[in-house]
Amino acid sequence: MSIRILVPVKRVVDPNVRVRVGATGTIDTAGLKMSLNPFDECALEKALQLKESGVASHVTVLTCGLPAHQDVLRTALAMGADDAVLIDTGAATATLDSFAVARLVAAHMKDADYGLVLCGKQAIDGDVGGVAAMLAALLGWPQALNACALDVKERGWRVSCGEDVGTADWQVDGPAVISADLRLAQPRRVTLPSIVKAKQKPLVTYEAAALGVSLSAQSRVVALSDPPAREPGVQVKSVDALLQTLADQRVFETVGA
Template sequence: MSIKILVPVKRVVDPNVRVRVSASGTIETAGLKMSLNPFDECAVERALQLKEAGHASHVTVITCGQTTSQDVLRTALAMGADSAVLLDTGAATSTLDSLAVARLLQSYLSTQDCYGLVLCGKQAIDGDTGGVPAMLAGLLDLPQALDACAIEADGTGWRVTSGDDTGTVTWRLEGAAVVSADLRLAEPRRVTLPSIVKAKQKPLATIDAATFNIDLAPRAQIVELNDPPAREAGIKVKDTATLIEALASHRVFEQAGAVV
């Protein structure tokens, strides 16, 4: 197939690193290990699998940020992506919200053609809002499927299975589409040293985000940021009946919508 797949990615604090809220009420990232957002990593892997199966001809990864974000683009290139794009947002990087990112991606896509699929991670592990895929689909006026645990090419479209805590549903999206990836979508491949070396030779374009003339002022603001409260010690129960009684006392069944 001649279509291309675009995979937006984000640079986040490594999921194995424990973050703390500073005295100023912000997350200090200086000195912390940064990595490719895990949900985006799954999206990159599935995009590569679709290309290897002959359903796409090219996989491009893209991110919004500063030059420091090139490291996650290089990681995706080492996994097997064909090219990468950095939308350099300069000083506005620290305040980008979901709408700003979606509008930047829309502007970039308006200058391109042949992208038959935009495959995003369903959310970033820092903000956890999951707003970009749905907003981008709305701005592009394209069909969407969120929280995908499976995606296959289906004629001129895509067959996507989306899941949540209550079950799964399968959608057929005709033509170009926006899909967001759950962690179940694919198991990311390991990056080898030879692939890292080859990635340095692959094209990585930098575009000044200011050329799109988009207002990047955030529509959402963080009012307060605190560490989560200390977790209380658990209890031991002697039998199943006591366990059910303890769960009922915490209204677990009611919150889950079950009838006791």
């Protein structure tokens, strides 16, 4: 089996940067360091490992946004992706939601022969995690979400997915959409020589309008605020005091235990 893998990625605020909600109820990203979404990095690393093992022949990365978003595509190319695609969404970028992204990716895939879509389970900015499931529905492909392990099994994939009650193992046959947890793979370091080589790799830009996809938002952010300040902790002198404190706070009732 030798397939082409598509890895959709997103440009987000660097996870090491602290963000704050402004007076207008939005996060101002001006001057903040931007980077490749960590979950997408793990998905890309797994795709590259599949290529190195001979399972895949080609890895393409894709993002939807503005020309400035090419920086994360160059990072992905430096990691080892073969080529990159930018779908320029212009003025619609600010309101782009998961469904619009899924429709854009599906439209791009009509003219390309991909055997697997590997993406992060969610982006760290919105934490919606809807693109993979929506894309699978649009394509009519099977899906496996929140994957922490992925192996080739005959003509399909053996996928371990994290769930609320533990881990479930799935057999997914044929072309599929799989979203990656951070446990799926440890992203490799990008070296200076690889950054130089990445500048020579193909990066193609398409206008979103040419794909005939409506980018009108189907969802919107109602409110955005900083989390409440953490209350000071309580020190106890014995196990009995700890148990009594937990009982007073009704901790186990709150979590449904």
